[in-house]
Amino acid sequence: MLVGRWLDAAGITDPVLRHCYTVCAREVSGLVGGRGRWGALRIAPAAARPHTAALVAHGCRADACVDSGPVENRQRRLAEFAEATWAAFAAGGSDDPVLHATVHTYRTFGMPLSLIEDMFTGMQRDVDFRDFATYAELRQWATQVAGCPLYGVMWAMAGTELTEAQPLVREFAELGQLTDVLCDLSEDLDDGRLYLPLADLHQFGVHPEDVRAKRWTPAMADVIAFEAERVTCRLTALTAELEHTPVGPVIHTFGEHFRLQVASVLAADQDVLHQPVQPPMGAFLNVWRPLMRAVIPC
Numbered sequence: 380m381l382v383g384r385w386l387d388a389a390g391i392t393d394p395v396l397r398h399c400y401t402v403c404a405r406e407v408s409g410l411v412g413g414r415g416r417w418g419a420l421r422i423a424p425a426a427a428r429p430h431t432a433a434l435v436a437h438g439c440r441a442d443a444c445v446d447s448g449p450v451e452n453r454q455r456r457l458a459e460f461a462e463a464t465w466a467a468f469a470a471g472g473s474d475d476p477v478l479h480a481t482v483h484t485y486r487t488f489g490m491p492l493s494l495i496e497d498m499f500t501g502m503q504r505d506v507d508f509r510d511f512a513t514y515a516e517l518r519q520w521a522t523q524v525a526g527c528p529l530y531g532v533m534w535a536m537a538g539t540e541l542t543e544a545q546p547l548v549r550e551f552a553e554l555g556q557l558t559d560v561l562c563d564l565s566e567d568l569d570d571g572r573l574y575l576p577l578a579d580l581h582q583f584g585v586h587p588e589d590v591r592a593k594r595w596t597p598a599m600a601d602v603i604a605f606e607a608e609r610v611t612c613r614l615t616a617l618t619a620e621l622e623h624t625p626v627g628p629v630i631h632t633f634g635e636h637f638r639l640q641v642a643s644v645l646a647a648d649q650d651v652l653h654q655p656v657q658p659p660m661g662a663f664l665n666v667w668r669p670l671m672r673a674v675i676p677c
Contacts (some may be wrong), residue, residue: 525556
């Protein structure tokens with residue numbers, strides 16, 4: 380089994396830990412959607428894949444507390460998951476395979492718990508949702524909810540060599556989250572959440588009530604194009620700045636993935652208000668295959 384090879388490469392021999400990391404890998408592989416998460420697992424060096432799986436699985440479980448199930452239960456579910464996470468760290472492990480593997484990953488690499496604290500803070504804002512008045516508010520939230528999983532994954536790949544580049548990597552993760560905001564606009568509206576900054580809507584003469592009612596206008600098209608350009612312009616600069624870091628090739632692939640998502644949003648036109656945007660599988664694979672092949676046969 381491939382996961383067994385990854386565990387061998389990572390030097391993980393304890394049977395309990397091997398089981399826990401295997402559960403994480405299976406959870407990530409079974410995720411519906413979230414192709415970037417699956418891609419992150421496949422392009423990581425073999426020795427980093429178990430840790431990548433743990434970080435992604437933990438982040439996705441937290442995300443599920445916020446985005447799925449009855450709305451009235453989400454506050455409680457997030458609180459319970461956060462409590463279980465901190466209890467696992469306090470005890471040095473857990474009966475829950477994902478939490479046990481997450482604790483082991485954080486301790487293996489000396490990752491700061493502030494990454495998880497930030498993630499829970501951002502997700503709490505989702506539960507206690509209120510509109511984002513400005514783009515700066517949206518950016519802060521995006522860094523919190525995405526900076527933990529993606530920066531953690533990059534850390535698992537590159538170790539302390541990535542320390543100096545941490546602000547850039549976390550900003551890169553932020554852009555990925557902002558891309559998801561555009562792709563998932565319809566689903567979030569169905570859930571009662573409007574992630575587009577009110578200041579940007581006002582700038583283009585778009586009423587928030589019209590967005591919530593999914594009314595498409597030329598002005599709404601201008602807002603989407605404006606947000607898309609914001610992401611792609613900064614994405615180009617960040618990719619160049621991170622090119623010569625240990626995770627340069629990975630950043631490049633994620634950057635191409637984000638660009639593909641943004642292009643699909645623009646191509647969707649008014650459909651962006653009515654269904655989630657997902658790039659064609661062929662285009663997705665064309666982005667990820669080169670780096671996947673680079674890590675074969677692991």
